[in-house]
Amino acid sequence: MTANRPFFITTPIYYVNDLPHLGHAYTTVACDVMARFMRLDGRRVRFLTGTDEHGQKVEQSARTADIPPQELTDRNSAGFREMTRLLGVSNDDFIRTTEPRHTRGVDVLWQELERRGEIYLGPFAGWYSVRDEAFYDESELVDGKAPTGAEVEWLEEENYFFRLSAWQDRLLAYYEENPDAIAPRSRRNEVISFVRGGLHDLSISRTSFSWGIPVPGNPKHVIYVWLDALANYITAVGYPDTESKEFSTFWPADLHMVGKDILRFHTVYWPAFLMAAGLAPPRRVFAHGWWTVEGQKMSKSLNNFIPPKQLVETYGLDPVRYFLLRELPFGSDGDFSHRAVVGRLNGDLANDLGNLAQRVLVMINRNCDACVPEPATLSTADEALLDAASGLLETVRVYISEQAFHLALEAIWRVVGEANRYVDEQAPWALSRSNPVRMRSVLYTLAETLRQLAILIQPFVPGSAERLLDQLAIPEAERGFAGLAQTALRPGTRLPKPEGIFPRFLEETRA
Ligand code: MSP
16 A cells, blocks of 8 residues: 555535534544545545435424425535535545435436346334434334434335345454454454354335435335435445546545444445445544534534534634544544643643744744854754654654554644643843854744644644744745655744744633
8 A cells, every 4th residue: 555545535425404513523633634634635625515415304394394405405515515614624535325326326327236136125124213313123222212312213124135144154254354444442342243143134215204325126116315315425435437537536435433322324325235236345434523612412403513613613623633633542432521622722722832932933033133043063962852843743644544543643743732831941041142052043943843744634723733833934845744854944034923823712700
């Protein structure tokens, strides 16, 4: 695998019966960090997101709102598109499952599965949850409800079935041969034991409602919304034109990022559908955890879904992005609380990195004629800090390849901490009179460390990183990761007037 292989990353496509909230923002921001990181690392990236617009759940929501489903989907899909803008998300494409490029592709996928003998018509009787858009076995129910807590209804219909049971061994072989295909490891084990437990054929059509893609040749049926939705990952890169440059460049996807709730769809059904249609399964699916808000599950009854707009207006975009990826080990559940966000914002961002940058830039501005200082011979302490900074990319790259965002940030902030200790020890403010030559070496070392840090934090906090890079007068062309080792700050370069990068969050004092 070459480091320059193209990189295709996807978010789940979001149901349009809901408005965007913290949970959607989380998955999307995590993907954005991956996409930005890979671009900076020189890879050709395709980053896809979009909306899941068919199915009974959306049809029911439209009925409740007393509008046609297409109107509901148009309105709410626009809300998800707006979310990407609000969160500074760098997606290359936004797919909607009601678009012709998608419905045409799903139609062909169905016919291909049928042609290969993977589909048959039969009677279905079983439990269905509209909220989850999922079928459940009697044995899976807990107190008469789905394991997710959703209501289920008894369904008896004539349905088309996919021969999922025939794919058990090939799925297990795929997991075995691709140890990184499902992450984190605990999730991988969960999937393997589910598949080992035996698979039933899967109902893949419905007849009791009509908001969906009609089954080719039998329009009484609509295609099961998960088969329809999962296919977005291939229709967006040109399926059914599998010979196209686009498809062969980007498929199989490098990473489907999903929440833990939709793991089974992505790691059991999806690879089975793909293999059954003669296509390669994805390289990796990562299932992240769920957020509670101030200790409580987000729910309709509590009405505590935080809209992305509110997050950004309250805390600012970069602090939100930073918090989401720093606070939890990626893959675990956690709690979103005002206190925790403000703690990170004022601690890690404003105090640790913000103050460091401000102190260094102001000292350069005052004591070095606002130009990058010329270093003399570097001391062991200078070299140690510079080495710690320049060694970061390698460490961070490994963590990012494992989606360990929290560890990547922790490693970067360890160097922020070292730089702060170095400033205190070297006390450059005291050197300005006693030893200006030494002061220039110290400030150069700090500015070069800041340059390294600013380049590396771009995927996480792109706006703030850009402001810091502007203040260090780093040319656009030198902001990629290749620039980390190839170039360094050039002494004599004039720097603009320093401005704070991470303002502190001040609690409103209420009378
Ligand atoms: N439409 C399907 C996905 C189809 S992909 C082919 C779907 N949509 S969703 O809108 O319900 O959820 C999308 C994502 O939001 C999931 O990854 C889910 O885990 C995530 N989240 C929803 N609530 C969440 C939290 N409370 N916390 C973190 N993520 C959560 O499922």
